Amino acid sequence: MKVAILGSTGYLGEQILEVLERRKDFEVILLSGYSKEERLREQAQELNVSYAFNPRGRKSLWANSSTTLITDYNLLEKVILQEVEGVFFAASGIEFLDLFWKLIDTSRILWVASKEIIILTGELKSHLLKGRENLIPLDSEHNALWQILKGVEREEVSRVYLTASGGAFYEWQGSWDDITPEMALSHPNWKMGAKITIDSANLINKGLEVIEASALFGFSSEEIEVAIQRESFIHALVELKDGFSLALLSPPDMRSVVLNAISGKKRETNPFQSLDFSQIKSLSFDYPVPEKFLGFYLAKEAGRRGKGYPALFCGADEALVSAFLSREICFGDIPLILEKILEQEVKPPESLEEVKAIYYQGYKLAQMLILERKNIQ
């Protein structure tokens, strides 16, 4: 199968490449990156791919390459529509939202990790996985739910649980304002890009994942619970009406998720790592409290409201994480500003253009509030 990897230079993109390297039945013909252009060029050379997409790409760097550099989104879309059978959405942000929108009802296989894209698409289309076998979730919790729910009738489910590690500060007793970007960037169990790692440290990522699960599986926000499982070896649980629950366990390793996602109906031997049950001495769950994880509850609230609030929230959070990383605001400011963002009136979107406009409205509003906060300090 001829595939494209959007976001190949990121943490997840590199792991997708590692898995695909072992597979002769996949031919990577397009890669994409953004700031790491040298790495993109290296990847393109190693795999001898036909195309590399980078909107900021420098033609001079690709002069002697057998790979064609694409810098224009329209051309990217054209190549994907004409030459590609499957696309991995592993870039951060919403740059590839239009492309996803165009591909979702085609026969192309779409492996999707980019949660913002799912959340924004979910503003207009509900229960994305219903009737769409070409859409495969790559976020580990959603992939786990997808695996479990394959064997269960929808009416048999009473609730689903997404698990969370709790992040680096679950037991933190100090002030959230003392948490620096360096501290927040070290995740206990997963190696991931900056945006998702910061979102994981205050559990906003888990709130976004609740909205993502609702968009993918059509569950209401009341049917989706979140449980803290510190070691991250349980990824999702499905509680059935008859009192039984099904759980999916594996080591916290995205390569296993990717392998499962590309393997179709049969399970393949995992060459990476598997769980050693003799090392698991206990199993316990906990639940995030609003006093500590306000951002998580605000994200859930945005999802409960729907009608533009998820897009507004995502845009604002993007601006806030970036301001925290450049030390313009404190870690504790992120949820406080998001609380103000949710006070805004939003006109429910009716088109993808309107969804994007709300996302950028959230981004700009957060920037204004960041500026106000800086002026007070």
Ligand SMILES: NC(=O)c1ccc[n+]([C@@H]2O[C@H](COP(=O)([O-])OP(=O)(O)OC[C@H]3O[C@@H](n4cnc5c(N)ncnc54)[C@H](OP(=O)(O)O)[C@@H]3O)[C@@H](O)[C@H]2O)c1
């Ligand atoms: N990492 C994980 O384990 C994991 C798990 C579940 C879900 N996800 C989701 O997967 C996505 C990627 O996560 P990650 O951890 O791999 O993040 P990452 O390491 O920051 O990688 C992000 C990727 O997106 C590219 N990118 C950034 N800005 C872009 C832009 N404006 N236009 C085009 N491409 C752009 C980056 O290119 P450069 O690096 O060249 O700048 C990189 O390839 C996120 O949506 C995340 O929520 C990740």
